Amino acid sequence: AQRHAVLAAALADAARRTGSADGPLPVRLGGWRNVPSQPQAKRFRHEPGGWELEVRYRLHRGALTAEGHPDVALVSAAADRVVLDIAGVRRAFAVTAYAEQVFVDAPWATLALTALPRFGDPRERAVPGSLLAPMPGTVVRAGEFVPGDRVGAGQPLLWLEAMKMEHVITAPVTGTLTELNADIGRQVEVGAVLAVVKEESGP
Known part of the structure; x- marks a missing residue:
């Protein structure tokens, strides 16, 4: 079926x-x-x-x-x-x-x-630490962060509304927020880069 x-x-x-x-x-x-x-x-x-x-x-x-x-x-x-x-x-x-x-x-x-895609997905070549939109939606809320801020693994960065549900986009690792595309009301497509977190290097 x-x-x-x-x-x-x-x-x-x-x-x-x-x-x-x-x-x-x-x-x-x-x-x-x-x-x-x-x-x-x-x-x-x-x-x-x-x-x-x-x-x-x-x-x-x-x-x-x-x-x-x-x-x-x-x-x-x-x-x-x-x-x-x-x-x-x-x-x-x-x-x-x-x-x-x-x-x-x-x-x-x-x-x-x-x-x-038939010939490979360009999103696979995204910058390490990129947070991609899992589905089409609208940015409805964002955390109090700006590029350059330090964020912790699992920390919410922004909220995406899609399919009448709210999806929380969290930092995948602890590191520095280097990019944030979180204008409230922005509509995004699947695979759009919402944010980039550069992982902290070891001691």
């Missing part, structure tokens, strides 16, 4: 990239290889579980072939809604995407995913 939701997320992403938000999924998708025998691969990370999920599929003349899904056929796909025929039963999936964050409302549950 979870794998069907991931497949729906991948097909919605393909439709979104072609700009067909309201229409059916075209036979030729942006980003697809010219050789139809080669499958398209899309990777996601399950949130908050952290495990990676990959889906591989082909679309040829409107017919979907998804590896590991011999009983699945494509009925329709748009950027915000995908309908699959699963073993003869039609299932609709509502898909909402905020940058890399993807939420799939399946008939049985809601799945939160992070789309993983």
Whole structure:
């Protein structure tokens, strides 16, 4: 069941990239290889579980072939809604995407995913000590700190409101706050650098 939701997320992403938000999924998708025998691969990370999920599929003349899904056929796909025929039963999936964050409302549950880049994630090259936004949100509160201040490990630096919940962004290590992007009301995307803490060197 979870794998069907991931497949729906991948097909919605393909439709979104072609700009067909309201229409059916075209036979030729942006980003697809010219050789139809080669499958398209899309990777996601399950949130908050952290495990990676990959889906591989082909679309040829409107017919979907998804590896590991011999009983699945494509009925329709748009950027915000995908309908699959699963073993003869039609299932609709509502898909909402905020940058890399993807939420799939399946008939049985809601799945939160992070789309993983095909050619490596530039956030992996972030400055050590960077605190990245875990999801899209708004900065609603900040601690009484300015760059140059010493902060302790676990000390709250700012508060981010996302998905109607407040998330506390804390210092990962004890050290010096070298960067703070915490203007109240600022809207941030997934992976935005909120702050940077340079760890104290040993004695």
